[in-house]
Amino acid sequence: MLWADRIASEIREKHKPRNGESFIIRDEKTLSGRVHVGSMRGVAIHGLLSEVLNEYGVANEFRFELNDFDPFDSIPGYLDAEKFREHLGKPLYAVPSPQPGFKNYAEYFGDEFVGVHKRAGFVPNYYRATELYQSGKMDPYIKIALERAGDLRRILKEISGSTKEASWLPISVICEKCGKIMTTRAYDYDGETVGYACDKNPDEIKSCGHTARVAPWKGTAKLFWKVDWAAKWIVQGVDVEGGGKDHSTKGGSRDVANHICRELFGQEPPFDVPYEFFLVGGKKMSSSKGRGSSAKDMCDLFPPQIFRLALIGKDIREQIDVDPAGESVPRLYDWYDELALGVREGKTDDYSRLFALCALPKDRTALTAPWNVRFREVAFIVQMPHLSLTEEAAKAKGSALTKDEETALSERSQYAKFWLSTYAPEEFKYQLQEKMPEVQLSxxxxxxxxxxxxxxxxxxxxxxxxxxxxxxxxxxxxxxxxxxxxxxxxxxxxxxxxxxxxxxxxxxxxxxxxxxxxxxxx
Ligand SMILES: [Zn+2]
Structure with missing residues (x-):
């Protein structure tokens, strides 16, 4: 059974929605820059579970948080460091957008990432972290966390082995003077306000020295992330939320958040779906440093159904590795063609199921699996000026192409040309020599x-x-x-x-x- 069916069946059979009506499935991404394709694996896993549950007739909602409240902690290499340095340490929503037309930094990068979700056919309901905080919805849990800071310190020590000072409080206040959230230290909660000092200088981010008291409600302060995570589960009534396997180890952040959820907030954490990494050319996420490693770059390489295959084709316990500049691009197309062949031959198995799930839900009922020329051959033919792709395709097929096949072939040739002009390695690039090249033959x-x-x-x-x-x-x-x-x-x-x-x-x-x-x- 395919992983999505296995997990969706488990949710349907063993769990009940907290709100009694509809399962809440949640994922989030901090918008600290251009989003790495690795973050698309979470979107695809949660998105596909939602689709499959819908198919089973199980009510659910997929919510995606665009996290605009985490701190701006480093300047990505593709931005002008001089321009952004003064904003380091502020919450992301308070950092200006790199381009005009967006409310802030987080909105700018969020817009590109949401565009990739759409192209891949995933359509969650979006909300921002600031909406949760500024509306006051987080306040009851901030209150609990402040009142029980001692228990939190103990949980952190027991589960993850980290020690905090006795005056430690689980929140970061936004400095009212300089607007930074990374430079403040909160202490002395009196039931209504906390004292804070803007005197930390993490990674050389400058503090301003301001000290004051502030009521930490309605978005003036943010919970530390493992508490923040657990509080969001409660506020949103989350039933299902997976995470990358780096978070899922014993003593890892998920483990800590689970304990906080149970002990402080008195509820069971959501059903977990731990998943393996999406590597780019064998490397883990390095926050989009490598060429072609952003969600947008990777999405541009494939038509939606093949991008979905890259994201959902492997079991969640297996690593995915796609190298835009390597053999893995043509191999993904080959894999897709193999699934299509099975469908044309009338097979109904995990592979035909996977093929169906690669289609967008709206296309799934009238599913077709048109014959196509292998991607690597298309990539060759489009480089030979004297060859007509449709003629060569008809020769290879042994008969004229149907309308569907022509459409599929034309789409594939566009992607092949794009790949050849961007990432394709030298061994895929051919130039027919107009003149006899200089060669030594035996x-x-x-x-x-x-x-x-x-x-x-x-x-x-x-x-x-x-x-x-x-x-x-x-x-x-x-x-x-x-x-x-x-x-x-x-x-x-x-x-x-x-x-x-x-x-x-x-x-x-x-x-x-x-x-x-x-x-x-x-
Ligand atoms: Zn300050």
Whole structure:
């Protein structure tokens, strides 16, 4: 059974919604910059569970928090550090947007991330962290956390081994003078107000020295994140919330938040769905440093159904690894084609289920799985100016393409061109050499080419004919296969490797091939 069905069935069979009506599924992301594609795994897992529960007729709501209240703690490399330095330490909603047209920094990066959700077909209900705080909804839990700061210190010590001073309080106050939240230290809660001093300088973020008392309600202060996390579960009545496996270890943040939820707020934490990482080129999230590692960059590489396959195709216990600059891009398309083939053959299994879940929910009822040319072949053909993609596709299929197939092929060619112009590695880039490149061929290579040239001169040859002839030459000349193929790639593409040689040669104009071979053996 596919992971989404396995988990959704477990939720349906073993759990009841807290509000008695509808399961609340929640996820969140702090908008500290361009969002890494790793964060899309959470969106996809929660989003797909919501879709599958809907399919089962189980009422649920997927809520996504755009966290705009966490502190701005570092300046991403793609922003002007001089311009943003003065804002370090402020809550994200108080930092200006890098571009005009957005209310603040968090809204700017949130907008791009939400755009990716939409393209992938996930449509949660959004809210902001500031809405929860400024409306006063968090206040009862801030009160409990302040009153029971001693218990919190003990939980932190017991579960995660961290020690806090006796005066420690579980909130960060926004300094009324400088507006920073990272530089303040709160102490002495008197039931209505807390004392605070703006005197911490984390990571060289400058404090202003202000001290005062403030009523920590309605968004003037924020709970520390593990308490904040547990309080949000209660405020929102969250039933299901997963998290990356880095949070899910014993003594990790989820473990601490679970204890806080039970002990301080007297409720069971939500059903957990711990999941593995989404790596980019074998590397973990490094907050979008690498090219192509942001959610937006990765989403742009694929049509929605294949982006969804990347996100949901593997079990949540397995790592995902996609390298925009590697073989994993064509491999994802191959995987999708394999699923489509199964569907066309009428199979009903986990693979056909996965294929259906890759489609957007609205397209799932009238599901089609059109035949398509392999991505790597499309990527080759679009680079050969003399070849028509539809003609080559019809040849490969053995009959004319249907309307659906033409649409799918045309979409694939657009993505292949985009990939070739952005991330594709050199071995996928081919340029047919207009003129004979500078190459050194051995006598054996020349001999083999000469025989091949004669074979072509005798009449029209298709890919299969040429393929068989090339195989015969290996023993006939004799020549090592590597030497033979390299000679062909060298004289036509000026490189060591290339597509399947027989079909490649058959796709080129015969006169051109004959002429090039005669030049090469001269
Ligand atoms: Zn200050």
């Amino acid at each position: 006598d054996i290579q020349k001999k083999a080419l000469e025989v091949l040239g004669d074979f072509l001169e005798m009449g029209e040859r298709n890919g299969e004919d040429l393929h068989l002839r090339l195989h015969e030459l290996k023993t006939e000349i004799p020549i090592q296969p590597k030497e033979l193929f390299q000679a062909i790639y060298h004289i036509f593409l000026n490189r060591d490797s290339g597509p399947k040689a027989g079909w490649f040669l058959a796709g080129l104009p015969r006169d051109f091939v004959v002429k090039r071979i005669s030049e090469a053996v001269r």
